[in-house]
Amino acid sequence: MDYLDFEKPIQELEEQLEKTRNLEQETQVDMGKTVKEIEKKLVATKKDIYKNLSPWQRVQLSRHPQRPYTLAYIEAITEGNFLELHGDRNVKDDKAMVGGWGMVGDQSVMFVGQQKGVNTKMRQYRNFGMANPEGYRKAMRLMKMAEKFNRPIVTLIDTPGAFPGLEAEERGQGEAIAKNLYDMSLLKVPVICIVIGEGASGGALGIGVGDKVLMLENSWYSVISPENCSTILWRTWDYKEQAAAALKLTADDMLKNKLIDGIIKEPLGGAHNDPTAMFDTVKTEILKNIEKLSKLDSEKLINQRINKFSKMGYFNE
Numbered sequence: 001m002d003y004l005d006f007e008k009p010i011q012e013l014e015e016q017l018e019k020t021r022n023l024e025q026e027t028q029v030d031m032g033k034t035v036k037e038i039e040k041k042l043v044a045t046k047k048d049i050y051k052n053l054s055p056w057q058r059v060q061l062s063r064h065p066q067r068p069y070t071l072a073y074i075e076a077i078t079e080g081n082f083l084e085l086h087g088d089r090n091v092k093d094d095k096a097m098v099g100g101w102g103m104v105g106d107q108s109v110m111f112v113g114q115q116k117g118v119n120t121k122m123r124q125y126r127n128f129g130m131a132n133p134e135g136y137r138k139a140m141r142l143m144k145m146a147e148k149f150n151r152p153i154v155t156l157i158d159t160p161g162a163f164p165g166l167e168a169e170e171r172g173q174g175e176a177i178a179k180n181l182y183d184m185s186l187l188k189v190p191v192i193c194i195v196i197g198e199g200a201s202g203g204a205l206g207i208g209v210g211d212k213v214l215m216l217e218n219s220w221y222s223v224i225s226p227e228n229c230s231t232i233l234w235r236t237w238d239y240k241e242q243a244a245a246a247l248k249l250t251a252d253d254m255l256k257n258k259l260i261d262g263i264i265k266e267p268l269g270g271a272h273n274d275p276t277a278m279f280d281t282v283k284t285e286i287l288k289n290i291e292k293l294s295k296l297d298s299e300k301l302i303n304q305r306i307n308k309f310s311k312m313g314y315f316n317e
Helices: 005-027 032-050 055-062 070-077 120-125 133-148 166-170 173-185 201-205 226-234 237-247 251-256 275-293 298-310
Strands: 082-084 097-104 107-114 153-159 191-200 212-216 220-222 262-264
Touching: 005 032, 005 055, 055 191, 055 220, 055 226, 055 237, 070 097, 070 107, 070 153, 070 275, 097 133, 097 275, 107 133, 107 275, 133 153, 133 173, 153 201, 166 173, 173 201, 173 298, 191 201, 191 275, 212 251, 212 275, 220 251, 226 237, 251 262, 262 275
Parallel strands: 107 153, 153 191, 191 212, 191 220, 212 262
Antiparallel strands: 082 097, 097 107
């Protein structure tokens, strides 16, 4: 288990608990009372730490190396009944953007999302979850396919941003994202967007226009990362914590400002502490929202979606 800097008290207690249990086995001395006391203290410490997380600490949790990524969610939610589709039919298949058909219970769903990669080699293969223009065009191709067959769409957002390289700009990165924003607003089927980790800039928004936009408790969603914001304002990364607070990028802030529709609670300590429970919670949310949205006709879906996004950032004095 990897521990973040603010999780050191938890690490110390868990190490103490492990040593106590090992000592009990070695000496055959009953240490049940001591074990229970440490376990009780561990739970209390976790609750105290995780209920008082700063915005920057939530950013750190969203990037935890053991946090489940898009394909892990899809595999668990569909119970392995997933058919991945590839390519944008123009340039190539972008490995940072994944998608395809999956069964959620008895419901056929089109999944689309960014995949970061679970180790160093896979992160390079997936370009760290930073999609090129062909990734966004593939995403829209799959969404149009879902619309054709009248099936709901679920997007899982987890990216540090769209790929900023020269070749991406040459192939129309801005145009590809802008077209997705327009086309997603007019899709005739239910669209559910879930930020499962990092939701940075247009890279996240490129698959983030939906009837329901939800965020996991320890995810973030912002026009810029705290580090880059700090670099622009202070010419150094040293003020990333202040930048994180100023950006109002947490799920609580986003809900308060009416930029998302709901927050999905995570297990104590984050999604990586109990992935199975996290997968079950997300699956329940998906099925619940599909059931509600499926009752609306396509015209009402589109009008509500457009009105919702049109009102964002507008304050009537």
